[in-house]
Amino acid sequence: MGMTAVSTAILRFSLCLWMCLSITCEQPSPEEEELFSTVKQTKLEWSSTPAKAWSEVRMKLGSETEHPVYQACSSKSGPRTLWSGWISQKDAGGHTLFLDLTFAQEDEASSQLSPLLVFVQESHRPIRLFSSTNEINLLELRAPHPFHETASLPDKQNLNVNQGLPLGRRLQKGLHLGFSYSGPCLFIASVRLYYWKCPGFVEHQASFERADGGSELVSGACVENSVEISPPRRECNTNGFWGPLQGQCDCLPGHQEARELCVACRAGTYKSAIGSGGCSPCPPNSKTDGEGAVECECMLGYSRVSGDPTEMGCSKPPSSPQKVRVHRVSDSSLELRWDPPFDLGGRAEVWYDVQCWETEQDSGEEWQPCGDAVRFSQTAAN
CATH class of the missing domain: 2.60.40.1770 (ephrin a2 ectodomain)
Known part of the structure; x- marks a missing residue:
């Protein structure tokens, strides 16, 4: 991955972070899980190839406190490779990792600076011996403000601070970080490895x-x-x-x-x-x-008619029909008329139930429902 690809990845990360903070305020902030930081160590004792090509010193480069810093300064050309100790991924791996890396490099006579190459070697347990790597470099970095060869130590303005460098999804239990450099002099001021979690x-x-x-x-x-x-x-x-x-x-x-x-x-x-x-x-x-x-x-005294929707209010029984009138049409039929009740009970419509009861005249017997011989017919109201 070249410098352009790295810058694009960082830009995408920053843009997504800005969008989330600007638009979805309700979503909780991401949780960072740090796996390793050189600033928090007292000693590293990483592996160097060739031997002693990288030296570990304690200094305040890029930090307010002294911490281990690795430097590779040599007049000899050729790659010098540095391998970190084994870094556990926690939870058996499977994390998408990010790297914060701060370094400073010396300028060169040629117009093109030698790149600092970054590798990752995954493993389920620490690796003791590293052969000449055939790994494809994940990152290729150059400092935009290199320090001059006459400087005893790089200044703060010479530090190249890289945050959120993507290392991809790593599935094994742990890994070693590798750094390779072929230029005149380079200082690795700090290395931090972490991943993000989405909170509940x-x-x-x-x-x-x-x-x-x-x-x-x-x-x-x-x-x-x-x-x-x-x-x-x-x-x-x-x-x-x-x-x-x-x-x-x-x-x-x-x-x-x-x-x-x-x-x-x-x-x-x-x-x-x-x-x-x-x-x-x-x-x-x-x-x-x-x-x-x-x-x-x-409520007590009120009811709904079967089929009424739940959002409809309850109503009470209407009052009796008004002005009930009976007219004899013939020996076998009667006409029954009435006016609507005075109080409809809170409804817009009223149903009427007409029943027929009979008893023999002067018989003293109880009233009985009329038999099937009695029929009802309805005519439209005037």
């Missing part, structure tokens, strides 16, 4: 546990009092930010959204269906006995 996150009733950056689609779970419409999934990006939600969770009946969770409807409100909508106040003449109602019950 709840959004749109879908809950996701902490995950390693660079994971493939991570499966989530619907929060309490919600139901899965389609499986919730999302990617944990290498920079520790969650990608967009795939799938859907919706609140159960009797529950509504509240800060990404599903909470019970308060007393006096209800929600009859699965969905993201909110709870509604009880319609007229109805109530709930507590929280989490899927419908409101009619």
Whole structure:
């Protein structure tokens, strides 16, 4: 990977970080898991090829405290390779790693500086002997402000600070970092290796546990009092930010959204269906006995007609029809007329039930329903 590719990767990382901070303020910040830092070590004792081509010294180069710094300064040409000790990945590997590297290099007579090459050697256990590497270099770096050969030590302005250099996904339990340089003099001031984690996150009733950056689609779970419409999934990006939600969770009946969770409807409100909508106040003449109602019950003395929707209010029985009139049409038929009740009980429509009861005149017997011989016919009202 050349310098252009490295700069592009860093730019993409910075741009994604800026977008996440600017747009998705609700998403928690990524969590960094540091694997190794030379600044926190007292001694390194890394392997050098040829022997003693790299020397370890303690100094404050690039830091406020003394720490191990490696230098490769020689009048002889040819590559000098430095291999780090074995760095454990933790959790059996599988992380997408990033490297922060600070170095300074001496300028050269030619217009083209010799590159600092960076390698990675994965292994499940420490490697004792390193053969001449056939690894393809992952990174190829040059300092934009090299120090002059007359300087005893590089100045702060000569330090080339590289952050977030991508090392890709590493699957084994650990690794060694390799550095190779063929120029006159170079100082490796600090080396830091780390990866990002996406923190636990709840959004749109879908809950996701902490995950390693660079994971493939991570499966989530619907929060309490919600139901899965389609499986919730999302990617944990290498920079520790969650990608967009795939799938859907919706609140159960009797529950509504509240800060990404599903909470019970308060007393006096209800929600009859699965969905993201909110709870509604009880319609007229109805109530709930507590929280989490899927419908409101009619108050005493009120009722609903079968087939009425839950959002419709309850009504009481209408008053009796007014001005009931009977007209004898013939020996075998009667005409019955009436005016609508004065009080419809809160409804826009009223149904009438006409029944026939009979008894023999002066028989003193109880009234009985009329037999099948009696028939009813309805005519349109005038």
